[in-house]
Amino acid sequence: MNKERKLIIAGNWKMNKTVAESLDLVRGLKIDLANVKEVDIVVCPPFTALGEVSKAILDSNIRLGAQNMSEHNVGAFTGEIASVMLKEFSVRYVILGHSERRQYQKETDALISKKAQAVHGASLKPIVCVGETLAEREAGQTEKVLQAQVQGSLANLTKEQMVETIIAYEPVWAIGTGKTATSAQAQEAHAFIRGLLVKMFDPTVARKVRIQYGGSVKSSNARELMSLPDVDGALVGGASLESRSFADIIKNSI
Ligand code: PEP
DSSP, rough: OOOOOOEEEEEEEOOOOOHHHHHHHHHHHHHHHHOOOOOEEEEEOOGHHHHHHHHHHHTEEEEEOOOOSSSSSSSSSOOOOOEEEEHHHOOOEEEEHHHHHHHHHHOOOOHHHHHHHHHHHTTTTEEEOOOOOHHHHHHHOOOHHHHHHHHHHHTTHHHHHHHHOOOEOGGGGGGGGGGHHHHHHHHHHHHHHHHHHHSSOOOHHHHOEEEEEEESSHHHHHHHHHHHHTTOOOEEEEGSSSSSHHHHHHHHHH
């Protein structure tokens, strides 16, 4: 597939997988994906498995991501994880503002913006998630919601930082539901987000930023979604928990 930007496909394992299960999964991926050069491949295990997975993928084309990070560098923040702790395991990417954290941990755009600054401050790359709920889409609010989230979560980034930021457009109604956005819906939202980046930064920055689609991506719909002009990869939940299904998504996207 001929793409303007290199595809980046990340698996978000969420609160799944013990260390042993994580190693099983990543060993399978290493074998299945050994020859893939066309796609940046990222896995985001739970914190407890980062150390072992990091060792297992040392000599591979798979990169490591974390599912969250504190906006603080060190100190009395019980239960939080700092950038320096992630860097010990050679983590490269950090998912921020996933809709589940927005919903259950009440994360706001202002907090996500602080976290994005901290991620860049540590020379890591944030994957910043945005997306509307079904009620917001049905009320015709999709663009308004995306605009607030993109402008709020990416506030104060420099152009250089923005180019190293990945955005994941994840319509909340498509996450874990088996419902996928149609090609037209996905392309329309991605193009809208890229248009916002033109206004917030400039056309050159907007052209370079990779925007992933997330929401029930599977091997059967990956190719069509990845072929859309403004879709530059995928953030995959359920289908990343099994090596064959995640590997097939990546192979079908090439
Ligand atoms: C996600 O949670 O980021 C996600 C896209 O999940 P799923 O692929 O299961 O819809």
